Amino acid sequence: MRILSGIQPTGLPHLGNYFGMMKSAIELQETGDALYFIADLHALTTVRDPEALRHNTREIAIDFLACGLDPVKSCLFRQSDITCISELSWILSTVTPMGLLERCHSYKDKLAKGLHASLGLFSYPVLMAADILAYDSDVVPVGRDQKQHLEVTRDIAVKINELYGEVFKLPEPLIRDESAAIPGTDGAKMSKSYGNTLELFLEEAPLKKKIMGIQTDSTPVEAPKPIEGSAILGIYRHVASPSDYAEMEADFLAGGKGYGDFKKRLFAAVWEYFAPMRESRKRFADDPAEVDRLLRDGAVRATSKTLPVMERMRRAIGLL
Secondary structure, three states: EEEEEEEEEOOOOEHHHHHHHHHHHHHOOOOOOOOOOHHHHHHHHOOOHHHHHHHHHHHHHHHHHHHOOOOOEEEEEEEHHHHHHHHHHHHHHHHHHHHHHOOHHHHHHHHHHOOOOHHHOOHHHHHHHHHOOOOOOEEEEHHHHHHHHHHHHHHHHHHHHHHHHOOOOOEEEOOOOOOOOOOOOOOEEHHHHHOOOOEEEOOHHHHHHHHHOOOOOOOOOOOOOOOOHHHHHHHHEEEEEEEEHHHHHHHHHOOOHHHHHHHHHHHHHHHHHHHHHHHHEEEEEOHHHHHHHHHHHHHHHHHHHEEEEEEHHHHOOOOO
């Protein structure tokens, strides 16, 4: 089973990235042929600072490695190092109906957030399809909100196959557990777009400041606190033991403790949870040349997997 997933270097990885994608990706490396790419080409739709793009790309690689990604079991690489992806994206775009892209809710959502209506933003699902189809991927882990992109990929692959024969394998979605969704500091889904993130490896003081700034209601200290929709509990359940989580929930319902107390407990749990990964991260951060080497090696391995796919496609459409 070949597994493919990617993460954009639009900012530093946060708890939402870890529990939503990175943790499951690291677990999946034990179950099949895992390919994980840092989507720097996708990031060009929003990132205009070249130094930030380079910095974030390496930082994501370091964080992934620190969190347990094994570069022997998995293939970690930069999207832009796989030169056939842009070629494949163009070829796919020649058969992709405009109406298919116009129905993609992600494009409308991004416009609503104020992003510039560029061709790259509009054709984003075609580039994503190229990412998926180039490696003969069997499964693609996605959240329910991303499932439409995989459906678009399958639609494009079917169109090519109808025109030219059996060129592409049709990948299947592996829907991520929605319970992995992490609330941000404002209670909405944690996202770089909303500026409500808790980065994985913040220094102690800024991390504590962010956690102590989590938005809460005005329930008095002595009164029971609502547990439904609590950002504190929503984050705590991922980093605390079941018994510690049950204790905090009981304390919410009992009253007599303020939100400041709960935030301190949350900070302690987050800090302890990622302590072993911070140790590992220091080793990788101190040797950026080794990280770059691992990314290059990953790109060589990933490219080798695209060769039979690209030859099959080029021959089918008349380019060979």
